[in-house]
Amino acid sequence: MPAVSMTVNGKPVTGDVEARTLLVQFLRENLRLTGTHVGCDTSQCGACVIHLDGIAAKSCTLLALQCEGAKITTIEGLAEPGGALHPMQEAFREHHGLQCGYCTPGMIMSALDIVRRRGNDLDEHTIREQLDGNICRCTGYHNIVKAIASGAKNMAKGGAPRRAAE
Amino acid sequence: MSATGIGAAVRRKEDFRFITGQGQYTDDVVRPGETRAVFVRSPHAHAKIKSIDVAAAKKMPGVVDILTGADLATDKIGNLICGWMIHSKDGSPMKMAAHPALASGKVNCVGDAVAVVIAETMAQGRDAAEKVKVDYEVLTAVVDPAKAQAAGAPQIHPDIANNTIYQWHLGDAKATNAAFAAAKHVTKLDIVNNRLVPNAIEPRAAIADYDAGSDHLTLWNTSQNPHVARLVISAFVGITPEHKLRVIAPDVGGGFGSKIFIYPEEVVCLWASRKTKRPVKWVADRTESFLTDAHGRDHVTHAELALDANGKILALRAKTIANLGAYMSTFSSSVPTYLYGTLLSGQYDIPSIYCEVDAVYTNTAPVDAYRGAGRPEATFVVERLVEVAARQMGIEPTELRKRNFIKTFPHQTPVIMAYDAGDYFASMKKALEIADVKGFAKRKREAARHGKLRGLGYSTYIEACGIAPSQAVGSLGAGVGLWESAEVRVNPTGSVEVLTGCHAHGQGHETTFAQLVSERLGIPFENVSIVHGDTDKVQFGMGTYGSRSGAVGMSAIVKALDKIEIKAKKVAAFMLEAAEGDIEFKDGKFTVAGTDKSAAWGDVSLNAYIAHKFTGAELEPGLKETSFYDPTNFTFPAGCHICEVEVDIDTGKTDIVNWTAVDDFGTVINPMIVEGQVHGGIAQGIGQALLEGVVYDKEGQLVSGSFMDYSMPHAHDLPSFQVGLTETKSPSNPLGIKGCGEAGAIAAPAAVINAITDAIGTENLAMPATANAVWSALQGAKPRQAA
Numbered sequence: 001m002p003a004v005s006m007t008v009n010g011k012p013v014t015g016d017v018e019a020r021t022l023l024v025q026f027l028r029e030n031l032r033l034t035g036t037h038v039g040c041d042t043s044q045c046g047a048c049v050i051h052l053d054g055i056a057a058k059s060c061t062l063l064a065l066q067c068e069g070a071k072i073t074t075i076e077g078l079a080e081p082g083g084a085l086h087p088m089q090e091a092f093r094e095h096h097g098l099q100c101g102y103c104t105p106g107m108i109m110s111a112l113d114i115v116r117r118r119g120n121d122l123d124e125h126t127i128r129e130q131l132d133g134n135i136c137r138c139t140g141y142h143n144i145v146k147a148i149a150s151g152a153k154n155m156a157k158g159g160a161p162r163r164a165a166e
Numbered sequence: 167m168s169a170t171g172i173g174a175a176v177r178r179k180e181d182f183r184f185i186t187g188q189g190q191y192t193d194d195v196v197r198p199g200e201t202r203a204v205f206v207r208s209p210h211a212h213a214k215i216k217s218i219d220v221a222a223a224k225k226m227p228g229v230v231d232i233l234t235g236a237d238l239a240t241d242k243i244g245n246l247i248c249g250w251m252i253h254s255k256d257g258s259p260m261k262m263a264a265h266p267a268l269a270s271g272k273v274n275c276v277g278d279a280v281a282v283v284i285a286e287t288m289a290q291g292r293d294a295a296e297k298v299k300v301d302y303e304v305l306t307a308v309v310d311p312a313k314a315q316a317a318g319a320p321q322i323h324p325d326i327a328n329n330t331i332y333q334w335h336l337g338d339a340k341a342t343n344a345a346f347a348a349a350k351h352v353t354k355l356d357i358v359n360n361r362l363v364p365n366a367i368e369p370r371a372a373i374a375d376y377d378a379g380s381d382h383l384t385l386w387n388t389s390q391n392p393h394v395a396r397l398v399i400s401a402f403v404g405i406t407p408e409h410k411l412r413v414i415a416p417d418v419g420g421g422f423g424s425k426i427f428i429y430p431e432e433v434v435c436l437w438a439s440r441k442t443k444r445p446v447k448w449v450a451d452r453t454e455s456f457l458t459d460a461h462g463r464d465h466v467t468h469a470e471l472a473l474d475a476n477g478k479i480l481a482l483r484a485k486t487i488a489n490l491g492a493y494m495s496t497f498s499s500s501v502p503t504y505l506y507g508t509l510l511s512g513q514y515d516i517p518s519i520y521c522e523v524d525a526v527y528t529n530t531a532p533v534d535a536y537r538g539a540g541r542p543e544a545t546f547v548v549e550r551l552v553e554v555a556a557r558q559m560g561i562e563p564t565e566l567r568k569r570n571f572i573k574t575f576p577h578q579t580p581v582i583m584a585y586d587a588g589d590y591f592a593s594m595k596k597a598l599e600i601a602d603v604k605g606f607a608k609r610k611r612e613a614a615r616h617g618k619l620r621g622l623g624y625s626t627y628i629e630a631c632g633i634a635p636s637q638a639v640g641s642l643g644a645g646v647g648l649w650e651s652a653e654v655r656v657n658p659t660g661s662v663e664v665l666t667g668c669h670a671h672g673q674g675h676e677t678t679f680a681q682l683v684s685e686r687l688g689i690p691f692e693n694v695s696i697v698h699g700d701t702d703k704v705q706f707g708m709g710t711y712g713s714r715s716g717a718v719g720m721s722a723i724v725k726a727l728d729k730i731e732i733k734a735k736k737v738a739a740f741m742l743e744a745a746e747g748d749i750e751f752k753d754g755k756f757t758v759a760g761t762d763k764s765a766a767w768g769d770v771s772l773n774a775y776i777a778h779k780f781t782g783a784e785l786e787p788g789l790k791e792t793s794f795y796d797p798t799n800f801t802f803p804a805g806c807h808i809c810e811v812e813v814d815i816d817t818g819k820t821d822i823v824n825w826t827a828v829d830d831f832g833t834v835i836n837p838m839i840v841e842g843q844v845h846g847g848i849a850q851g852i853g854q855a856l857l858e859g860v861v862y863d864k865e866g867q868l869v870s871g872s873f874m875d876y877s878m879p880h881a882h883d884l885p886s887f888q889v890g891l892t893e894t895k896s897p898s899n900p901l902g903i904k905g906c907g908e909a910g911a912i913a914a915p916a917a918v919i920n921a922i923t924d925a926i927g928t929e930n931l932a933m934p935a936t937a938n939a940v941w942s943a944l945q946g947a948k949p950r951q952a953a
Binding site: 018020028032033034035036037038039040041042044045047074075076078079085089092093094096098099100101102103104105108124127128129131132134135136137138139140141142143144145 | 177178180181182183184185186187188189190191193194196289364365366367368369417418419420422449451452453671672673674838839841842845846847848849850872873874878879880881882884886887910
């Protein structure tokens with residue numbers, strides 16, 4: 001089996017994978033980073049969103065081998081090493097932007113990408129349009145939208161949008 | 167109200183693990199040496215299995231074993247069952263067809279499992295599954311419930327004529343028909359309640375681990391009710407005795423009903439683990455979920471409402487065909503009967519109701535409870551009839567409702583239910599204010615200037631929740647009681663664990679249940695842990711569905727806390743050298759009445775365990791109490807939802823521009839969580855009304871089998887919601903809780919369709935009201951003029 005090397009949440013990792021192994025499988029099964037979830041087979045639900053070299057990507061639609069040398073950030077890499085939550089994580093809790101929690105890691109990773117692309121002052125319409133790649137079945141999105149708007153604002157207070165741990 | 171007590175919007179305890187990626191869902195569980203199960207599924211909706219050849223597949227790399235229905239029969243593994251007996255109007259019992267976990271001889275829907283490959287990896291399992299050769303003789307399929315009973319329709323199960331499971335009825339046919347004969351006005355509607363896929367974002371999964379040394383099986387499973395799963399798998403399927411099976415439902419990523427049921431896959435994993443002596447894991451991919459999760463709704467109904475000249479409702483009658491799919495799922499029989507017919511009185515004083523329901527088999531996935539389960543179907547029938555009747559009679563829809571609202575409680579409906587408390591005028595009044603209905607005419611005129619049609623739709627729904635009194639459901643055919651259990655364990659240091667038979671899969675029980683304990687015992691919220699979802703930890707429980715965890719599950723905790731207080735007072739009496747009757751307990755402190763002598767909660771807890779102040783003959787050491795709470799009635803949440811839409815005349819696209827929900831859930835423990843439940847329910851109801859619908863072609867192929875083909879509500883499909891509450895406490899449980907989990911899904915579809923039909927001026931509109939459907943309805947319709 002071919003070997004693959006990448007940096008995940010700031011740590012260099014290597015592993016042997018099949019050519020057909022998906023990035024999400026590599027993260028979940030080889031690295032045991034199970035915060036990244038799989039909710040569909042067609043790249044619709046967004047439960048598997050991670051950051052690939054700082055940009056949101058669906059890890060169910062990438063082969064692990066495609067990510068040779070890449071910098072990957074998963075939900076596990078967002079909080080400070082000391083445990084302080086990222087403002088976007090904090091906003092999801094504060095605004096009850098999650099219920100079962102299954103879509104949440106992907107939602108948070110996508111939310112950060114919306115901030116990267118659209119800035120910290122996000123209106124409801126923009127957030128709703130930009131969440132097209134993520135599905136939540138529990139919340140009706142109402143509180144997710146509020147959480148993202150608030151998290152984006154709070155990120156600005158703490159300086160520029162934080163690139164997740166690298 | 168304390169900052170973490172009853173009524174406080176406490177942030178959730180469970181969130182930290184979810185927002186940091188540390189949740190533990192079934193697929194996150196790994197057992198040493200685990201194998202993967204990959205199912206070989208039928209590509210045909212209806213076919214005879216002529217032969218299965220696994221020889222080539224068995225030679226594939228990594229294959230541990232391949233099992234078929236024949237092996238299942240050899241090992242005498244029993245069938246899956248439906249646990250609610252319904253009798254037809256002629257007295258005959260429902261016709262439950264055999265449902266083996268792997269099909270034997272015949273397949274009855276696309277996705278029916280015919281074999282399972284157990285392999286070292288999922289990829290190897292998939293490779294091998296492709297080499298399993300199944301020779302089918304394809305039979306004609308029937309997918310339309312309205313055609314399933316026709317002469318000449320394909321017979322799905324050998325001994326069940328006309329594919330008819332039961333022909334049930336409820337109410338007084340004679341009185342109802344007499345009322346119709348005397349009525350001044352009759353409104354008639356033909357309604358299709360569209361089939362839906364629950365689509366929890368976590369797909370179903372199971373991992374079974376057999377311990378040969380102790381002949382014991384453990385199952386991690388995406389279940390809303392692990393004890394019920396264990397009971398059915400043991401007592402009916404016969405995998406292993408109950409005491410040799412542990413079922414753990416860890417974090418579960420949404421259920422909405424679909425994870426109540428006992429499915430073939432977990433049975434096969436358990437059986438295969440024991441056969442191979444290896445852990446066996448199965449995780450559904452999304453298409454498997456579409457094919458095999460129990461679907462919801464799927465009713466075809468003709469309904470009629472009889473009114474006098476003043477708009478007073480005299481009677482309602484409905485005839486429904488309910489599609490239960492290829493097999494009877496675990497609670498499928500109850501959904502179109504006792505969860506549907508019993509709610510046809512809505513919020514109204516209706517003297518006579520008669521309802522007939524035929525349940526039929528078709529060559530489609532099984533249908534069972536999905537958020538609301540029967541009550542959304544009933545509400546849609548009632549609220550569409552009332553709205554259309556008002557329009558036909560030229561009475562304001564709110565006025566016609568008010569003329570018929572039940573005013574006094576308790577109120578016995580003609581369809582079993584005895585409503586115990588409510589104020590339907592109050593929720594409507596508040597909703598009308600929040601929605602600014604007074605300003606609607608002006609908004610409609612403005613919309614018209616932009617080429618848009620505005621409409622307003624109401625849904626004054628009711629539901630029966632808190633299911634349910636065990637004797638009552640037993641008399642209606644339920645195979646189980648629907649009480650709930652709680653065990654409160656006070657530790658020597660005064661911290662508390664509550665073990666509950668409810669199961670949380672998004673509802674936030676770890677928070678709300680802790681709020682109750684914190685308030686009641688006067689101890690910090692942080693010092694309370696909620697334990698659920700493990701049959702080895704929790705003695706027994708019925709799980710979470712039917713908006714029951716607050717009304718029934720928390721009531722059980724209250725009862726256990728009552729016992730804890732009694733015992734703790736005895737301990738305090740020994741410590742304070744006072745009579746037990748003189749001990750008062752408030753805010754976490756025990757005091758001797760009329761004195762300044764007191765003992766703190768922590769001291770009493772410690773003394774209960776060290777037992778230095780009393781002998782064993784005087785008092786048993788320890789502080790742990792259990793309760794099994796059986797409710798005295800259903801609860802009856804109710805409310806008023808108002809939907810305002812704008813329809814684009816050129817495209818038929820509907821935008822929901824305003825949504826108001828005012829609900830009466832009785833006592834609210836955590837308003838933040840309750841609002842979240844309402845939001846989610848409304849979203850699913852709007853999904854049903856505007857977007858979602860299962861499509862099978864006439865051969866029984868599932869056309870809408872992925873998120874690319876089945877339209878799930880996205881953020882941009884939905885508005886923000888204006889949510890309000892009114893409160894009449896439920897007299898049927900100690901906390902006065904009614905339940906909130908299903909309200910939105912029950913109320914919303916009728917509100918949406920009432921709004922669109924108000925906008926476009928024709929009642930002839932089926933769900934989902936896609937742009938195409940609305941545009942088509944608009945052709946030939948005469949939109950109402952702006953008022």
